[in-house]
Amino acid sequence: MTLLLSIIIIFLLIIIAVQSYGRRKMNTSLNEIQKKLSDIFEQKTTEKVLIQTDHQTIKQFLIQMNRLLDYNQQVIADYVKTKESLRKLLSNMSHDLKTPLTVILGYVEKLHLDNSMSVEERSQAISRLHQKTLNVITLLNQFFDLVKLDSGDYSFPLSKISINEVCRKNVLEFYDLLQSKNLRVEVNIPEQPYFVLGNEEALNRVLSNLISNAIRYGSDGGVFGLTVREDGEFIAIDIWDKGKGIAKVHQDQVFERLYTLDDARSPEFQGSGIGLSITKNLIEVMKGSIYLSSTPYEKTVFTCVFHRITY
Numbered sequence: 001m002t003l004l005l006s007i008i009i010i011f012l013l014i015i016i017a018v019q020s021y022g023r024r025k026m027n028t029s030l031n032e033i034q035k036k037l038s039d040i041f042e043q044k045t046t047e048k049v050l051i052q053t054d055h056q057t058i059k060q061f062l063i064q065m066n067r068l069l070d071y072n073q074q075v076i077a078d079y080v081k082t083k084e085s086l087r088k089l090l091s092n093m094s095h096d097l098k099t100p101l102t103v104i105l106g107y108v109e110k111l112h113l114d115n116s117m118s119v120e121e122r123s124q125a126i127s128r129l130h131q132k133t134l135n136v137i138t139l140l141n142q143f144f145d146l147v148k149l150d151s152g153d154y155s156f157p158l159s160k161i162s163i164n165e166v167c168r169k170n171v172l173e174f175y176d177l178l179q180s181k182n183l184r185v186e187v188n189i190p191e192q193p194y195f196v197l198g199n200e201e202a203l204n205r206v207l208s209n210l211i212s213n214a215i216r217y218g219s220d221g222g223v224f225g226l227t228v229r230e231d232g233e234f235i236a237i238d239i240w241d242k243g244k245g246i247a248k249v250h251q252d253q254v255f256e257r258l259y260t261l262d263d264a265r266s267p268e269f270q271g272s273g274i275g276l277s278i279t280k281n282l283i284e285v286m287k288g289s290i291y292l293s294s295t296p297y298e299k300t301v302f303t304c305v306f307h308r309i310t311y
Contacts (some may be wrong), residue, residue, distance in 0.1 A: 160195050
């Protein structure tokens with residue numbers, strides 16, 4: 001009995017020693033984790049907590065902790081990006097509003113103070129004043145449209161629409177402007193009707209934005225084109241020009257909110273960076289996609305792709 005009792009006591013002591021050693025190792029690991037986390041937060045690094053341990057619970061704990069660090073770092077990155085976007089928004093809006101408002105103020109003061117103006121001069125000033133006021137209203141509407149799209153407040157019911165007819169109508173609406181810019185117009189819209197599940201109001205705005213951009217930035221190429229084509233189970237609309245194009249380094253960014261075309265094309269062109277972002281949002285509302293391909297002075301193409309429906 002004495003020998004058996006001694007063996008039992010020794011066995012229990014071994015178990016206690018192993019457990020004590022395990023606790024010490026665990027405490028050491030936890031202390032290392034705590035120190036590493038403290039360093040990561042204080043230094044604001046993107047490091048992960050990497051600790052050598054055989055303890056399975058601590059291993060799983062580290063995996064989940066590093067996932068949480070990844071998420072936290074992504075949240076911080078998104079916050080920084082959003083903050084920069086808002087800063088750029090204020091800068092762009094300030095610039096784009098300041099210029100026409102200054103002009104508007106100038107015309108108002110001239111009309112108010114200059115009694116020597118002829119009837120024709122006064123009529124021209126009023127006409128320019130009216131146009132600048134419309135420009136400001138358009139800019140503000142674009143800004144509020146983007147806010148509504150982001151918040152999901154816009155309602156665009158989807159129905160069967162004819163791509164062919166909507167494209168023809170939009171080209172006709174811009175035809176006089178295209179002619180006034182001395183642009184050769186190349187339109188290829190098949191007689192065979194193509195239908196997609198979309199929203200005609202949204203598609204009109206998409207085409208209006210893209211055609212306006214092609215005229216504004218691509219008119220130096222001397223040609224404007226619009227093509228409707230079948231692409232497997234999809235229908236694609238290509239809106240293209242042969243102007244100065246968009247440099248490769250900018251092509252992935254032009255659809256980002258507030259990324260301005262004056263960044264992408266030329267400082268002489270000023271824009272709020274809202275139009276293409278709205279265009280992309282509207283296309284995505286219709287379950288479509290938009291792509292850009294550009295080789296300066298050869299061809300710049302914005303391609304809108306939608307699922308074709310045949311019923």
